[in-house]
Amino acid sequence: MTMFENVTRSLTRQLNPRGDLTPLDSLIDFKRFHPFCLVLRKRKSTLFWGARYVRTDYTLLDVLEPGSSPSDPTDSGNFAFKNMLDARVEGQVDVPKTVKVTGTAGLSRSSTLEVQTLSVAPKALETLQKERKLGAECPFLKEMRDRGENLYVVMEVVETVQEVTLERAGKAEGVFSLPFFAPLGLQGSINHKEAVTIPKGCILAFRVRQLMVKGKNEWEIPHICNEDMQTFPRGEKPEEEKFALIQAADVGEAHEDFGTLKEEIHREIQEVEKLNHVGQRSLLTSLSKLLGKKKELQDLELTLEGALDKGHEVTLEALPKDVLISKEVMGAILYFLGALTELSEAQQKLLIKSMEKKILPVQLKLVESIMEQSFLQDKEGVFPLQPDLLSSLGEEELTFTEALVGLSGLEVQRSGPQYMWDPDTLPHLCALYAGLSFLQLLTKAP
Template sequence: MTMFENVTRALARQLNPGGDLIPLDSLIDFKRFYPLCLVLRKRKRTLFWGARYVHTDYTLLDVLEPGSSPAEPTASGNFCFKNVLDARVEGKVDMPKTVKVTGTAGLSQNSTLEVQTLSVAPKALESLQKERKLAEEHPFLKEMRDQGENLYMVMEVVETVQEVTLERAGKAEGCFSLPFFAPLGLQGSVNHKETVTIPKGCVLAFRVRQLMVNGKDEWDIPHICDDNMQTFPPGGRVPDGGLFVCPTYCSIGEAHEDFQALKEEVQRETQEVKKLNRVGQNSLLSSLSKLLGKKKELQDLELLLEGALDKGHEVTLEAFPKDVLLSKDTKEAVLYFLGALTELSEAQQKLLVKSVEKKILPVQLKLVESTMEQNFRQDREGVFPLQPDLLSSLGEEELTLTEALIGLSGLEVQRSGPQYTWDPDTLPHLCALYAGLSFLHLLTKAS
């Protein structure tokens, strides 16, 4: 996970655990998530790992008739957020594509942020609604209406008060064995350091509410909403009744009672993917293997599938035979799993490709499933025993790969015991990993 992504997720968990504060995952996009910005929510949303949003390059003011400007967003509450990571590992450490170290390795990350919230004042929004109508002929609105998209407006953000530089440093020291000079045992140390500067006024997390169009030029940003509500409802009127607080980023414990609900949700989607013939599943696996580890390209594929669903177009992926087409239900299922995979870091995605090559997905899936079955509703940290047979079939390299894959989701597995350290904050990441493993495991069965 990038330093920026790591910090924004930790910030959202600390300021609003289990709530609707959505961490921003891309530093380059922060200017597109200010209050009044319009964003799109990804399809195939799941309560297990939250909703994700993409920018549109438009604000609410852009799609309204000309008129007075609303009051500036209201600033409130300065918070000081400190994120410290200090990890040290002793023993044999594998550093992919470089060296193997027998000795010690450490990683430290220290970040202190001063942040504040900016929000659209309710009175300012009410005044704007009375004074300025919707520009019904606006090309962007017409496009969104034709595609049946739902639009959301950024209502509140958490932003930095001062510019800050984040730093992450790693060090390994001991005996190094280089791939091409295996017999050589070289003593020494390797230092790694990376920094990123976050500018003043950078959005780190945000909240949204749905934009509703009622008639030709009437609009509203309701306080409550329903997942079935549409920004552009058929007939031009907002339906009455059946409303509840909109769970844009639900906590797992509140959304579902147990792991079985997630398991059933994943199984429903895998059944749709199973409708692809053997050639289609193989081709899909081949295409994904080339995209995993390239988060931007994976997200572009999401947008491609979304566009195809909106317009009723067929989708042909790289290495996909032209006579193998994705049905609407299969597209939606693939989109569901792409959402899970893009929740993972690029490092995890690359580790999944390695796991496919080494054919250890079934063991990893069983390990994650067993852990979540026992702790899905566990709301406290703790150390728990691990079934020895879950690790016994893995060789040293496969075990190290598995520990890294799961560890990057926040689940620390210790061979001694064996045991693992449970942290309830890791649950959304583990849910996404479980779905990703299930999806890739299904596709490998066809190869």
């Protein structure tokens, strides 16, 4: 992960563990997540590893009739964090006889991260709703209505009080013989440092509420929403109603239990299975080239989302030209791409090694067994692990597996065997479980 993303996620876990505070993952976008900004939820989003939002170039005030501006967001309090490191993301990975990597990412030792929360006052929102209607013939709203999108309004943010510098420091020692350490065959040690400065007033995390359009120019932002609610009224045209129902099903379900997650993943797996074996193998070839390259993986996700928005059928680079991806299959692929992009680049590269070693089924069973036992555990603790889950793995394979789950925040201990459970790691493990399920399906294609 980038240093910025690393710290925003760590901050969110400390301020609002397992809550609805969403960390910002891109420093360049922070100005588009201020209070009253309009954002979109990514298609095929899920609440299991966190809803993901993308910016627009509009605010709520831009789509309303001209009028008085609302009062400034109110300050809900200040918080300070010093030497904040995220060991769950950047930690230590040992691969026997090959390489030892250590690293941390967070605030520089001399820095303190000071943040404040700003939120839209209920009274200001109520006044705005009474005085200003939706603007007539707003092109942006018309486009969103035609596409069946849901719009969300940023209602609360966490922002920096002062400029702060983030630093990343890492060290690798040994023989760099793994494909994701370069140059190959290098023996010795490498030190790496980098830094980024976050400006004052930078948004680090935010909360949203859904915008609801009533009639031609009435609107509201309800306090409580459910996944069936749509920004724009349904049923204006049969095809729009069908599209809205599909989208409502796409956004995922609440954290009920592990069975709910399994059912959600199973539905998406069934869609990918509609792609013939040639298509599945070609899809795996494409993904194998992109895993470990997070930017390229995200670019593929954006390409597919754009095609889905416009209703186009697309082909991937490795797919034969006569193998087309339907809208339903494309949506399922987007679902799993969302899970894979939640993983760190190191985890993605470890997945490639796991595919080469043919140990995905063992890793999938391991994660599944742990989550079946601990999904609803809301306290940290040590839990026993079935011995047969690790007994089939060799030393190197076991180390790969420990690193893969360890980078999601789950510490597996061979003695016992047992594992250390931290409920804050649940979203990361959900994404890992989905990614393992997806790749396991593709590797089974004859």
